[in-house]
Structure formats: C-alpha cells, structure tokens
Amino acid sequence: MALAVALILIVVGSVLFHFVSPWWFTPIASNWVQLDDTILVTLVITAVVFVVVNLFIAWSIVRFRHRPGRKAAFEPENRRLEGWLTIVTSVGIVAMLAPGLYVYSDMISPPRDAAVVEALGQQWQWRFRFPGADGRLGLSDTRFVGNDNPFGLDPDDPDGQDDVLVHNAELRLPVDRPVRFLLRSRDVLHNFYVPQFRAKMDLVPGLVTSFWVTPTQAGRFEILCAELCGVGHSNMRGLVVVEDEAAFRTWLSAQPTFAQSLAGEATAVDDAERGRMLAQTRGCQACHSADGSRGVGPTWQGLFGSARSLADGRTVRADEAYLAQSIRDPAAAIVQGYPPVMPPANLDDAEIAALITYIRSLAAPPSPSDTPAPAAQQ
Amino acid sequence: MSHANPDTDPHTEPLGFWYRYIWSQDHKVIAIQYGITAIAVGLVALVLSNLMRLQIGFPGAFEFIDAASYYQYVTMHGMIMVIYLLTALFLGGFGNYLIPLMLGARDMVFPYLNMLSFWVYLLAVLVLMASFFVPGGPSGAGWTLYPPQSILPGTPGTDWGIVLMLVSLAIFIVAATMGGLNYVTTVLQARTRGMTLMRMPLTVWGIFVASILALLAFPALFVSAVMMLFDKLLGTSFFMPAIVSMGQQLDHAGGSPVLFQHLFWFFGHPEVYIVALPAFGIVSDLISTHARKNIFGYRMMVWAIVVIGGLSFVVWAHHMYVSGMNPYFGYFFATTTLIIAVPTAIKVYNWVLTLWQGDIHLNVPMLFAIGFISTFVIGGLTGLFLGNVSVDIPLSDTYFVVAHFHMVMGVSPILAIFGGIYHWYPKITGRMLDDTLGKLHFWVTFLGTYAIYFPMHYLGFLGMPRRYYAYEGYEFIPASAQDLNAFITVAALIVGVTQLAFLFNLGWSAFRGKPAGANPWGATTLEWQTPQTPPAHGNWGAAVPEVHRWAYDYSVPGAARDFIPQNVAQADDAEADDDRVWEGHA
Numbered sequence: 001m002a003l004a005v006a007l008i009l010i011v012v013g014s015v016l017f018h019f020v021s022p023w024w025f026t027p028i029a030s031n032w033v034q035l036d037d038t039i040l041v042t043l044v045i046t047a048v049v050f051v052v053v054n055l056f057i058a059w060s061i062v063r064f065r066h067r068p069g070r071k072a073a074f075e076p077e078n079r080r081l082e083g084w085l086t087i088v089t090s091v092g093i094v095a096m097l098a099p100g101l102y103v104y105s106d107m108i109s110p111p112r113d114a115a116v117v118e119a120l121g122q123q124w125q126w127r128f129r130f131p132g133a134d135g136r137l138g139l140s141d142t143r144f145v146g147n148d149n150p151f152g153l154d155p156d157d158p159d160g161q162d163d164v165l166v167h168n169a170e171l172r173l174p175v176d177r178p179v180r181f182l183l184r185s186r187d188v189l190h191n192f193y194v195p196q197f198r199a200k201m202d203l204v205p206g207l208v209t210s211f212w213v214t215p216t217q218a219g220r221f222e223i224l225c226a227e228l229c230g231v232g233h234s235n236m237r238g239l240v241v242v243e244d245e246a247a248f249r250t251w252l253s254a255q256p257t258f259a260q261s262l263a264g265e266a267t268a269v270d271d272a273e274r275g276r277m278l279a280q281t282r283g284c285q286a287c288h289s290a291d292g293s294r295g296v297g298p299t300w301q302g303l304f305g306s307a308r309s310l311a312d313g314r315t316v317r318a319d320e321a322y323l324a325q326s327i328r329d330p331a332a333a334i335v336q337g338y339p340p341v342m343p344p345a346n347l348d349d350a351e352i353a354a355l356i357t358y359i360r361s362l363a364a365p366p367s368p369s370d371t372p373a374p375a376a377q378q
Numbered sequence: 379m380s381h382a383n384p385d386t387d388p389h390t391e392p393l394g395f396w397y398r399y400i401w402s403q404d405h406k407v408i409a410i411q412y413g414i415t416a417i418a419v420g421l422v423a424l425v426l427s428n429l430m431r432l433q434i435g436f437p438g439a440f441e442f443i444d445a446a447s448y449y450q451y452v453t454m455h456g457m458i459m460v461i462y463l464l465t466a467l468f469l470g471g472f473g474n475y476l477i478p479l480m481l482g483a484r485d486m487v488f489p490y491l492n493m494l495s496f497w498v499y500l501l502a503v504l505v506l507m508a509s510f511f512v513p514g515g516p517s518g519a520g521w522t523l524y525p526p527q528s529i530l531p532g533t534p535g536t537d538w539g540i541v542l543m544l545v546s547l548a549i550f551i552v553a554a555t556m557g558g559l560n561y562v563t564t565v566l567q568a569r570t571r572g573m574t575l576m577r578m579p580l581t582v583w584g585i586f587v588a589s590i591l592a593l594l595a596f597p598a599l600f601v602s603a604v605m606m607l608f609d610k611l612l613g614t615s616f617f618m619p620a621i622v623s624m625g626q627q628l629d630h631a632g633g634s635p636v637l638f639q640h641l642f643w644f645f646g647h648p649e650v651y652i653v654a655l656p657a658f659g660i661v662s663d664l665i666s667t668h669a670r671k672n673i674f675g676y677r678m679m680v681w682a683i684v685v686i687g688g689l690s691f692v693v694w695a696h697h698m699y700v701s702g703m704n705p706y707f708g709y710f711f712a713t714t715t716l717i718i719a720v721p722t723a724i725k726v727y728n729w730v731l732t733l734w735q736g737d738i739h740l741n742v743p744m745l746f747a748i749g750f751i752s753t754f755v756i757g758g759l760t761g762l763f764l765g766n767v768s769v770d771i772p773l774s775d776t777y778f779v780v781a782h783f784h785m786v787m788g789v790s791p792i793l794a795i796f797g798g799i800y801h802w803y804p805k806i807t808g809r810m811l812d813d814t815l816g817k818l819h820f821w822v823t824f825l826g827t828y829a830i831y832f833p834m835h836y837l838g839f840l841g842m843p844r845r846y847y848a849y850e851g852y853e854f855i856p857a858s859a860q861d862l863n864a865f866i867t868v869a870a871l872i873v874g875v876t877q878l879a880f881l882f883n884l885g886w887s888a889f890r891g892k893p894a895g896a897n898p899w900g901a902t903t904l905e906w907q908t909p910q911t912p913p914a915h916g917n918w919g920a921a922v923p924e925v926h927r928w929a930y931d932y933s934v935p936g937a938a939r940d941f942i943p944q945n946v947a948q949a950d951d952a953e954a955d956d957d958r959v960w961e962g963h964a
Contacts (some may be wrong), residue, residue, distance in 0.1 A: 072671035195841030206619025209702035228533035234846035
C-alpha cells in the first residue's frame, strides 16, 4: 500500500515540479523554434505514458494486493490486447520521430546565402576567423601552426591573406543573418555550444565539422565547451555578441586580417603584452587566473616575489629562476594543494622572459582580504 | 539432457577448504566470488560518486577535490559501475548461479574455464585498482576515454592511468569471453530433459541473449583498447590526427578520433542491453513469482528480448549525433533507435499486465522489482528524447543525459540486482535477509534516486553541461541551480550511506537470518526444487530433475496450491483441467 501511495506521490510531485521549476530552457535566441516545439511534443507524449504506467501500477497494487483467500487470474497471453498496445505504441513513436526528422533535415541544410565563420578550439580557448573581402577562407594545416600563426593558415594561399582573425574569445554576429559555423580543433575534441542557440557540434582535430544557425535576438550569449577536453574543460569560455549589421561591420573592420597579423608580429610590443598574449595562446590562463581566483593551478596575481609552500615541505620565493624552472619543468616544484598535472611548455628563453615580465606585472591587489572574482580574465 | 553422471562425476568427491571455496569449479561458488568482488569494487565507485557530488553540491568546500581528481572520480566511477560491477554481477554473478540451477544442469559445461574466468576478472579489477596508486593517478578522460584527449597532456593520468585502464579492460574482456562462451554453451547444451528453450525462465533468456551480445560487442572494445595502447606507447596514429598539443607539434598524423567513437559505441550500445536484458529477465521472474501470476505474454517477452538484442547492434551512433560524423547517419540511427522502443514498451506493458489481477505480495524483492519498472520507464522515456536526432542536439552533453542514463542503466539495473539478491539469497545461504533492513534499504534507495535524478533533467533543459568541475560565473545558470545541486548532493549522500545497511544485512543474515527452507517464495522454477538448500555440489543429488511444464504455472485454475513447480508431471496434477493448463510453446 505504501508503495502505491509513493508511486502516486511521485507522479503528483513530478507534474508539480514541472510547473513550478525555475529551471527551464533559456529563452531561445535563434531560428530553431521548431526544435523547442518538437521537444515539447516529446515531453507531452512521454509524460502521459509516465503518469499512466505509474498510476496503473499503483492501482494494481491497491486493487490486487494479497488478502487471505485471494487468488490470481490465469491468463498466459491476450493476442488482441498485445496487438493493440503494439499499434498504439508505434503510432506514438511515429508522432515523435516524424517531426524530429523533419526538423533535422532543416538543421543539416544550411541556406545558400549563409555567412561563414570559423571557430577554432584549443585547450582551453576559442578563436574565430571570417573569410574577409573575397568571401573565401584560406587553407589551413596543423604544420603551419606557430605562435605568430595560431590558426595554422597557409602563408602562401592568397585566399587566406584577407581572412579576418579574432584573437580572443569574443565573437560578434549580425542579427537575423544565417551563419554557418565551420569548426576546427588544434588538439582534442571540443564542442561549440551556445545554450540560447540550441544547436551544438563537436570540434574534431583532423576534421572540419559544421552546423548553422540564425541568431534572432540581439544580446550577449555565453559560448561553452560541451565535450570533455581536459582539466580546464569547465573554463573554456567564450562570448558571442549578436548586434545589428552596422555595429557588426564596425567591429569586424577593426579586427586584423591574416596579412596584418603576420606583419604586426614583427612590430615591437612590450614584453608584458607579449607575455599576456602567450598566456592566452598557450592556454596558460585556463588554469592560472590573473585576478586572484583559484583555478586548476595557482593564480598569477601577486605571485611574483611571494613565498611558496611546496608539497615536499620546502618554502621558496617565486623569483625569476623559480618561475622559469616551473615553466620548463613543472614537476620539479609543486605548490602545496595543487595537482601535478601541468605539461612542460615548449617556449624559448625570450618567450619565458616575456611571460615572467607579464606575471611580474600582475602585482597583488591593494587589499589582501580579497574576494575572488568569479570569471577568469578573458 | 543431464550432462554428468553422479556416480562418475569427480566433482562429488569431498574436497578440502581451498578447493571448495577458493579454487572451486562449482558454478555456485564462482558466482559468489564474482558477486563479492563486483560489490566490493562497486563500493569504491559509490564512494567516488559521492566525492564527485560533494564538489558539485558544495564547490570548493573540499580542498582535496581539485579539477584533476574530480575528473578521475568521474572516469573511474563510470567505468567501474558499467563494466566491473554491472556486467560482472549480472553475467558472472547471476548468470553463473542461476543458469545451471534453472536449467536442471549439474554445473556449467566448462567448469575449469569458469573458474579461470573469475580469476582473470579479479586480475582485471586489481590492475584497474592499481591505477589509484601510480604516479599521476588513474585516467581522468571520462569513461568513454575519447582520444586524443585521453592520451595527451592536459588530462590527468595520461602517463600510467590510461595504460592500466586499457590493459585492465583487455583483461576483463578475456574473462568475459571465457564466461560468455560457457553460459551460451551451457544454455544450448546442458538443459535437462523437458527444458525446451520456450520453457526457460525469462531470467535465463535475458542472461543468454546478453551473453551473446557480450561475445559480439566486447571485441570492438578490445581492438580499440589495443589500438589506443599502440597510439600511446608505440606512436601509431589510429585515432590521432596531426595535433598541436600545448603549443607542441606531435608526430601523429592521419588518424581519426571519430573512428574510436564508432568502435567504442559499437561495443557501448550493446553494453547497455548486456546490462538491461538480464535485469529484464530477473524482474519478469520476480514479478510473476510475487504476484502469484504467470508472466503475461511469455512468447512476446522472449521475442522482445531477442529483437532488442539484435537491434542493439544497429543503433550505436545515436551516441554520436554531435560528433561530427556524416550528418545523414542521423536519419538511420534515429529511426532504428525509436523502433527499439516498441519491443521495450511491450516488455513494460507485460510487466504491469502481470500485476493486473494478480495476488500481489509486497515482499522486499517485489518492492525492488516494481521500483525497477518505475525507474526504467522514466529512463526509457527520456531515451526517446535523446534517440531522436534533432531533439538530442540541444540536450546532448547536458545533465539531461546524466539523468537519463543513470535512471535507465544505473538505477534500474541496480534495483533489479537488489531485488534478485533479496529473492535468491535464501537459496544461496539457506537464510532470509532481514525484512526491516530490506525495506529501509528499498525506500531510501528508491525515493532517493528520484530525488537525485528527476530534477537533473531540468538542469539539462536549462543547458547545464555535464562533466564540469565548476559552474562559477556562467550567467545563463541561475543561482538557484546551485541550491538544487546542493540538495541533490545531500540526497546522494543519504542513498550512499544507506547501502551500508544492505551490506550489513548481507553479512549478518548469512549467520543470523531466519532459516529459509527450500522454497520460501513458493516459486515454480527448478532452482527452488533442489534436494538441499543451499544446493550441494552437483546440485541435484542422485537424479537431475525432469521438466514437464513452463516456468509460470502460478494460480492455475483447479490446482491445489497457487504454484506448480516445473518438474511436476502434468499427470500428477489430477485436478487440473487439461485444456486450461497452458503449455507454453512446448
């Protein structure tokens, strides 16, 4: 009997939970409204089955529970009933599958006039590339990847020279224009996921994958990685800003082309700025924050010159020699409380010097009683 | 047919302690060895899941749970639960104990191979456990072990952990193959006189088909483990394209990470049914026995098991809708996946129709069996979201998936296992498990799992991605989601601690439990008709039983008692009205 009551309470509780739950889909900001409708159809059909089956069990328990003298019926099978149940189930399945496949055929058929943007993933950050004035993306290959060419674009391909490169994780898109994302990864699997867009797709090293979407709402939406990509997975953040065409054009024209980027690398930037860019391109910042918040590794804020307690009990000062050693051979000295997971970085002496200059520039905040800011520096 | 003559069977000679309990070739002892090992390693996985929940419910509150160890908990929890607990316990535990007894055989047809299967399984467990103690710890690549991540820096345990994981899997598959060949051969060759295939209890049908699936599916995992070991240790590029890892160009080129996913899920999806089909069978028998009513639609139930087993080999890529595979595959795999829902739904209907007009005894095994139906229904229904390619895309890699597969392949099989243990423990030990502790165990586990997993579906609707160490600073996730996560963690801890009551019950009742007698539930199947309880080596004393009827003659009209064992001859039952005794498909 208690079990019957429990099953009824589960049904009532589930339905109530559904209606009072503050946790529900984010407001949709793309063209995939049909997708939300298909999910709703599926939810209604499955909820009815869930309620009916549980209540049927509860009713059977009450009605046919053991009492002295009670004897069960003997009914090995009932072809008619089994036949009908099979038919009704098949109809329900078709009612879910048909609209699902219909929407899917739209999802894999991008419109001919869709704009193209490339998203490039690496542990644990995003970059973006637009085709530039010629409307064509230049060829890329892993063997071209370097500090001055994080996208691995072929320097000899004329199509690539005017490609517009976005060297940080903020992407902008014009509202109401269909856009086809081409996805590439330099290292491991990632997944480009904007909850408000609904669509998502893996980034696979060695492949170019794609999906398409029309952003329909102006606003700022978070980009997440939705495929486990290592210890920094939950910190692989990005931002897509959907805005009107004019604002988008202005922003786009301010981004460097590939040709400009290559040339710009030769011009002098100060060491701290170069270090900051290295921290970004080499993925350091996924684990080491610049604002005091705790990550997979120690924060860099206020690190330089501070005393470090090591896991082996020693205490050392974080001077230049210590930092250089920790970058080259991270396992040599592990700070207490942190896992020994950092891979050795393949940097030359000048790059290490630049990184250390950058770390040095991140002085401790004025007040030591800090409350860590939630977001890592972008 | 009987497979051994007791006069000449060497197994019936008295044996010393070591040969009776340690180097035993008795299927019942091997079953208990499998069971104890699987439960012990499952306990490790349970603790890991609670540690994981501590981080999600109370992020940062426990200093020792850093991102690396969090991912190691995730990985080891998943792999242990799916392979080393569920697969081993259903096939090595229940399969070993029940197949010979339910079929009227004296033992498995290859007893030595059976013993070897357990020892090789134990070796696989030890190799896996060793990864907790090697430099860098166990792999943190997620239980799917997707390359390139699983063997590259940036993931924990890429030096030793992943190698031990892959080696352990390969060893496990050797053990599972030895066991599986044995189970399949025993079912086909060692059934007693009169035990036709269509008179076999559904438990045996479930384990039989699951064993066939295991024999066909595990080789795909075996080769992918070997290929990944080659990529890791020998520098081959089966799964490794050209990569720049942490700023360094690697020597790999030309491999395909998606190829691994195809191989993995060609094993991985049948694996779901390797776990589910024995659970289906066990639950069918528990419901029929404790409702004192024949299973409804036996023939349909058998065919559903066979059809589900067959279809399970053509649905694997529904795990890969957003993997970057050819998008046209989506049509095919969505269609096959939703077709599999039809035979699965029939099984659910037949369980509830067995309850209908029954004489329902809410014994502890029955509570767990009904709990199984309820949790399997919700887990199966959410599968209709994820199998339907376009509906899957927004939900893929979110907490909806976590809720779905835990309900359908975590909670419901484990409830079937608990039900099975409460049901057969009296035969295994000769004593009943304690009823009060059993009810406490059921109520906390059943209600607790709803509290844990039902709300998780809504976090998935919201879009919360799975396998995140922390959710700080994501604006689309409202602060209230953190409160919900704290609630889920508390529920998980309570359910986790309650399992100690079950373990205590298992140990205590073996010595202090109420004596059970030969057939405490009044069941029809052969394992309850043994001359001794617990059954002696060789199971049947002088003569093996002969089977005269199907396994479900409960409450037969006109019969004196509400059950007629399978070995009772039709003619013995003089009062039975012949045309009303259903003979199954003899």
